[in-house]
Amino acid sequence: MEIDEVDCRWPFPIRSAPQVTHAVDLGNGHVTSSLVTSAADMLDTDPYELAALYDRIDPDSVDQLLDSVPRESPTGLRVAVETSWKDVSVVATDSGHVAAYPSNRTPNRLNPTAQIHHEWSDDPSLVWSIGRAISTAASDVATGTDSSAKPSTADIVDSLLEQLDADALERTLHPRLTDERTDSRLLLSTNGYEVQIEPDGTIATEPSLTVLKRAGGTVLVAGAVPEDAFDRATATLLGSSEEENTPLFVHHGQNVATAQRRLSMAGHPQSTATVLDHRPSATRSTAAAPVGDSPLDHDADSGPTVISHTDSIESLPGAVHNAIVDGELSDRGQLRVGVDSVHSMLEATSLERTQAAIDGIGQEVREHRGIGHFHLSSPRDGDAVASLEPLFDAVVELRVGDVDVEQRWRLTETGYETAWFPLK
Numbered sequence: 001m002e003i004d005e006v007d008c009r010w011p012f013p014i015r016s017a018p019q020v021t022h023a024v025d026l027g028n029g030h031v032t033s034s035l036v037t038s039a040a041d042m043l044d045t046d047p048y049e050l051a052a053l054y055d056r057i058d059p060d061s062v063d064q065l066l067d068s069v070p071r072e073s074p075t076g077l078r079v080a081v082e083t084s085w086k087d088v089s090v091v092a093t094d095s096g097h098v099a100a101y102p103s104n105r106t107p108n109r110l111n112p113t114a115q116i117h118h119e120w121s122d123d124p125s126l127v128w129s130i131g132r133a134i135s136t137a138a139s140d141v142a143t144g145t146d147s148s149a150k151p152s153t154a155d156i157v158d159s160l161l162e163q164l165d166a167d168a169l170e171r172t173l174h175p176r177l178t179d180e181r182t183d184s185r186l187l188l189s190t191n192g193y194e195v196q197i198e199p200d201g202t203i204a205t206e207p208s209l210t211v212l213k214r215a216g217g218t219v220l221v222a223g224a225v226p227e228d229a230f231d232r233a234t235a236t237l238l239g240s241s242e243e244e245n246t247p248l249f250v251h252h253g254q255n256v257a258t259a260q261r262r263l264s265m266a267g268h269p270q271s272t273a274t275v276l277d278h279r280p281s282a283t284r285s286t287a288a289a290p291v292g293d294s295p296l297d298h299d300a301d302s303g304p305t306v307i308s309h310t311d312s313i314e315s316l317p318g319a320v321h322n323a324i325v326d327g328e329l330s331d332r333g334q335l336r337v338g339v340d341s342v343h344s345m346l347e348a349t350s351l352e353r354t355q356a357a358i359d360g361i362g363q364e365v366r367e368h369r370g371i372g373h374f375h376l377s378s379p380r381d382g383d384a385v386a387s388l389e390p391l392f393d394a395v396v397e398l399r400v401g402d403v404d405v406e407q408r409w410r411l412t413e414t415g416y417e418t419a420w421f422p423l424k
Contacts, residue, residue: 010078010413011080011091011189011194012189012215013109013215014089017366018100019102022037023098031063031092031096032057032059034098035053035081035083035098039088039100042088051085054176058172058174062081066096068165068168073415074411074416075414076159076415077159077163077188077189077414078093082185082187086103088100088101088103110205110211111210112204112205113137114136115203115205116202120180126170127160127169129203130188131154133204133205137193172186191416192208193207194207209394209418218373218393219372220373220374220392221374221396222376222378222385222398223399225398226400229423230377231262233407234338238263239266239334246330246333247266247274248338249337249340250278250316250361251275252278252316252339252345253345253348256275259273259275271303274323276323277307278310278319279308307323313349313353314356317357317363320337330368334369335365337373341375342388343376374392404422408420
């Protein structure tokens with residue numbers, strides 16, 4: 001059974017499209033058999049030719065663990081088990097999805113901000129060690145949000161005990177009588193952190209937002225705020241010019257001057273950017289803004305490359321793909337894609353067609369491990385945001401605070417939400 005890419009967004013570090021996918025019913029033992037058959041399908045071999053699954057994980061505990069995680073979304077917790085054979089990695093998640101990937105296409109290790117070692121044979125429990133790892137990470141580094149809100153080990157443990165089977169978690173990678181398990185790991189997302197647990201007891205943690213920004217994903221930037229707030233948000237998401245990111249603007253109802261203005265705010269040379277201009281009357285250009293736009297002083301910069309797109313909105317994801325591939329954009333640094341605006345798309349066509357276009361563009365962004373930010377000038381609690389939010393990895397809400405514009409991030413997979421903090 002094929003699974004839409006939206007269903008395979010987490011774990012964050014894995015961003016290549018799966019080559020084999022299955023949907024299974026949790027609680028009946030089908031997860032572990034799907035792990036083996038998915039790997040065998042990719043390796044084009046008989047499942048009985050593969051090394052025993054029991055060498056990697058405890059099969060009964062895996063199904064029990066994944067089935068114990070609450071189904072309601074968002075739950076505040078995501079759990080997955082990864083196993084590998086040869087050059088294939090297979091991931092089973094608490095949503096009942098099993099996906100197989102080429103191992104050499106998944107640079108999926110964390111860059112841990114905290115790392116501790118869990119002793120399988122001694123107290124405390126694995127849940128307690130996970131809580132201590134996250135608490136240590138929160139104490140060592142600010143997550144980029146509200147550094148005063150640091151969860152305690154006890155609070156994290158209590159939260160986990162309410163949402164998963166701690167005994168099954170412990171048994172999944174627990175060493176056998178003779179030796180430790182191999183080629184497997186546990187993956188969790190909770191309390192704003194990604195957690196990876198290895199068979200040797202190593203527990204690595206890294207803030208989820210940091211992993212998302214590095215591995216790639218899509219964010220919906222929403223709020224009833226002035227246009228200059230979206231300008232500043234875009235400039236921040238484009239990153240500094242020192243980061244060697246590659247900007248691609250996808251315009252629907254916007255003009256080239258908007259991209260030029262935001263590039264200048266971010267300090268990026270105009271010539272490093274590409275603008276995919278979706279409008280019935282768009283024309284190809286390489287420097288000049290459309291009629292009615294205010295020209296900007298680019299110094300000696302030649303301006304962004306502008307590609308016209310006059311076909312239907314259904315073909316927009318394909319046009320994004322061609323712009324990335326033909327321009328070799330992802331080879332020049334991390335791709336940063338700004339889509340502006342979703343509000344214009346909704347005004348021009350139906351919600352369903354807009355969702356399909358956003359979904360398709362998002363798949364292209366994730367496949368190239370880029371960051372895509374989609375602008376929607378609408379209140380965070382409005383119907384438009386509610387209808388589109390499930391398509392994104394995160395929602396960035398903007399508001400005008402007492403002193404300046406503020407932002408708040410929310411991860412759609414877990415519901416983790418930051419405190420309000422200033423927009424740069």
